[in-house]
Amino acid sequence: MAGDKMIMAVPKGRILTEVMPLIHAAGIVPEPAFEDEASRQLRFTTNHPELDLIRVRSFDVVTFVAFGAAAMGIAGNDVLMEFDTREIYAPLDLGVGRCRMSVAEPEEMVADDDPRAWSHIRIATKYPNVTQRHFAGRGVQAECVRLNGAIELAPKLGLCQRIVDLVSSGATLKANGLVEVETIAEITSRLAVNRTAWKTRPQAIGRWIERLRATLDATAA
Missing domain, CATH: 3.40.190.10 (Periplasmic binding protein-like II)
Structure with missing residues (x-):
């Protein structure tokens, strides 16, 4: 992983628009540059010092997660099916990008x-x-x-x-x-997790999985 920080990869485009309300509801707030359409920045800090976001193309989300450059990412199961890699675990269906x-x-x-x-x-x-x-x-x-x-x-x-x-x-x-x-x-978008990261940082990743799952449950209630 990049340094000691947890990296979450998110996709550009329509899926990002649909998933950001869920990310915000889970308590993740990116730095202001994330919302600046004129910004060429690709990596962003958040209100959690241990978590950064990177914004990349949808197919690249899976590459970053599969190779461990990002511990987590949000990807459509179309891309996950195309890569079909054992290096990724997809524990949550986020219900967006249908x-x-x-x-x-x-x-x-x-x-x-x-x-x-x-x-x-x-x-x-x-x-x-x-x-x-x-x-x-x-x-x-x-x-x-x-x-x-x-x-x-x-x-x-x-x-x-x-x-x-x-x-x-x-x-x-x-x-x-x-x-x-x-x-x-x-097709829907999923939370994708690097399997090695899941083994080496189970508590940190587990907290984010549970936070996102709780947000989904609250939304569905």
Whole structure:
């Protein structure tokens, strides 16, 4: 871990907006620069001298936690499923960032297409490991084309016929002429903990787990 401090990695973007009320309710208040959109700072102190936050991309949260640079982090189970590492323990479902990981294809294909008949497909996705495992489970060979963004463009531009991506309202799919044909997993954000840190600092990490769990229970009550 970075020095003697406990590091918690949080993701940039929509998930951060949804998770910050929970973090505040758990008694964690970052320094003012954390709320400054013009700030290029990435590491922030909190009102707890032993705890700092780092703000990184969602996929990088899992990397920082898996390799022990952060003791804890907040990550969607889409990213946790993609990494599928034994170095991370995810004890809490935080119930934020709800969406689903789905297979989609052009709407004109749907009427004559049956996913149960697929044997080999090419799919654009930023989740190749999850996608290949999902389809291999039913004997389908999935050739994955990895994209990190603008995945909905792939069918229109002839890169492939289908995509696997996260879907919330479905508005982006509809705007690009795509339709969901299969759900791979329901997605929420989790508290992720480095297993080595959990073994070496069980009391410190345990206190934060229990504080966040109590906050979730109070919110649900």
